[in-house]
Amino acid sequence: MGNVHNLSLVWLRRDLRLDDNVALSRATQESRHVALVFVFDTKILNALKSKSDMRVTFIHDTLVELDQELRQRGSRLIVLYGDPSVEVPKLVQDLNAQALYFNEDYEPYAKLRDAKVKKAVEALGVKATATKDHVVFSGSEVNKADGSPYKMFTPYKNAWLKKLRPNDYAKHEVKKNIFCPDKYLRKFAKLPTLDEMGFKPSRLLSGSVQAGRKSALTQLEDWTFNLKNYGRTRDFPSLVNGTSGLSVHLRFGTISIRECVRACAIKPNEGARVWLSELIWRDFYQMILDRFPHVAKSAFKPEYDKIKWRGSNAHFKAWCEGRTGFPIVDAGMRQLNETGWMHNRVRMITASFLVKDLLVDWKLGEKYFAEKLLDFELASNNGGWQWCASTGCDAQPYFRIF
Template sequence: MPTTSLIWFRRDLRLFDHAALHHALKASQKVIAVFIFDRSILDGLKRDDRRIAFIWHSLQQLKASLMAEGSDLVIRHGKAELEIPRLAAEFNATAVYTNHDYEPAAIVRDANVAEQLATVGCQLHSYKDQVIFEKDEVLTKTGGMYSVFTPYKRSWLAKLNDFYLTSYPIKPYLKRLAPLPLQAMPSLAVLGFDDIDVSTLQPGMAGGEALFNDFCLRINDYQEARDFPAVKGVSYLSVHLRFGTVSIRELAKRAWQMGGRGAETWLSELIWREFYQQILWHRPEVVQHAFKPEYDALPFPNNPEYFAAWCEGRTGFPIVDAAMRQLNQTGFMHNRLRMIAASFLVKDLLIDWRWGEQYFAEKLNDFDLAANNGGWQWAASTGCDAQPYFRIFNPVSQSERFDPQGKFIRRYCPELAELSPKEIHAPWLIKAIFGIKPSYDYPAPIVDHAAQRIAALALFKRN
């Protein structure tokens, strides 16, 4: 049994149902919890990145929970490849425990950490934690990966049983947490970031639990309500899933046991998340390239003025502009709006999906490489099980269908607040129909949807 081990927290910021922590506590006499504000990641971010504030406040809760057990959280600010070996040496640890991270850069990082630890007789142990099924646990009958969601989902559900949904017990073993003197926690300012108010995201374990309990009261309506951005229909748990302040096993188990249309539909969304994770694992090249090679080098015009208008929410299409303003102001975008905004960028503005993917990566609180890449390639028709290239969202009809009263548009495009539900989806028609100049300051459409649809079809047909 290792005398002292480190538990390296990453995207699993909780003190319950935690695979690596469970194994560390069971296998060690003393366990020291550590977290690295990794400069390899942080140095590329802007000062006002909400995600760092969410992590920081979530760590405060984790630290307080550890202190209540007589221990603490050791926090360092540096490159993980250097800091983890240093901490192992500082505490004479013979093992480091952590949970799998499937992103290509993380895989390289972990391999480097394992190699450096091995040189001093310390071993890195890693476990599955952020998904129910990982890597090649769900394969086709011929042993290959799934590239179509429905059969993947069918196999995923067929494989599911209580074993995969069983929580890892933590509480009985907490006495093995090492007693530590009070550990300093660097302020956000010291880390180089602004202390942004993230209270609406309800960070930490307590926030994740509160949001999940609230959603369970609404889950029966999820199937009908999830597509309407002006309605409280979604779970709002995506950022908590991203940083592991909730347990995927507990969430999936509750949905699986509850049953009904709402719970089954939400469980399907959790399966989509794992579908994209297994795509990234098997095909890491999708990070920079189209899943369908024939669409990898589409000659997009990539008009920079169009892209700027899309980013800033001034395209002249209210549902698109409201979606982008929501993203810019809050770091959140409703899933239906993500599809509409992505389709508009690629098939109306004829801009490479990778531009939009990168913008979302910078702005989304819940940014997850696999899900973001998968979603963008779905909308752009370049990915696995994507919508066909000739399926092009009409932003006006999407707006009329999913924000029929214009409530969401009015919230983020207040200059249109006085328009009627009939007028608000296509305000440029007011002048065309009534011959009057609108009194509000809102841009005219930067493109004609019908003309751009033809151009998009022609672009994709070249391949």
């Protein structure tokens, strides 16, 4: 096994599962014992507008399931509340851990946070290892011949597919009997209730979405039966099983991107080919955010930051509340407000309507979706909005009204 750590700590974030988890797999291969921690990041929580945010409930419910699974294996989940750059290094010391493992996150805030944690942990003489898990290929792995990043999706997709090998989506095995015994972890923080964190439980109303790994696997299994029809059904919001319903599970890592790609490889039909293309869009937008972080605050094309938007606050408010008088737009916005979910086709319609018809700044719409979407992911949300607003890379023509 080579160099073996007596005890390693795995820091979970957007990878809330014990299976096919790269950081956890690596830790179990290189350690005698492994402990797991999740930190409720107060900087993120304090920025949320609603104390009934569905995402907090989703995470909390998932952690409850994860803790139960660990207890069945004789361990438990450590859950902390605070600043990860303080809490994680402190826990490393308290556990006397010899190594820290975590999966990479490509959002600007996360990259700064993770760098602080890594620096603090390594200052203690402890090895900190970040691994790729959230994407198939990271931002620097699919490049043009000259090493520069792609800015157009189709050439990126072709290069992505050319690079793909079975090993890229193979399962990362996690050893089962290596989790730190419960008796050594009891003195550390337990999972707080939502009330203790200042939040209220919310009902997860977005269709059949339920929190946790079990729900994710059930959803994926059900989806494989409908996958063959995806190319024909994906653009019809009225169809219950027209899309996978897995976006929130990919967002929080209750399912891995590799499991989704494997589903496409197992049944390589036309529907699987189209769905794989959508998964590649996800990698593409993660790459754009990683290589061009300015998009998080401004247009991909700087010249579009100079647009003087003529839309009114009244129009924006009506759009937010689903009171524009356009049925498909209003239905989509009301569904978003009530359930935290909206069909991708309707997301494009509502976004295009706000920008191209009401002439409201796309950044306002992007922010509103960020507050409401259960499956909110900065890269995909930003990429989608800039595509609709014609301000992003490989965006629709400015004159197109969706």
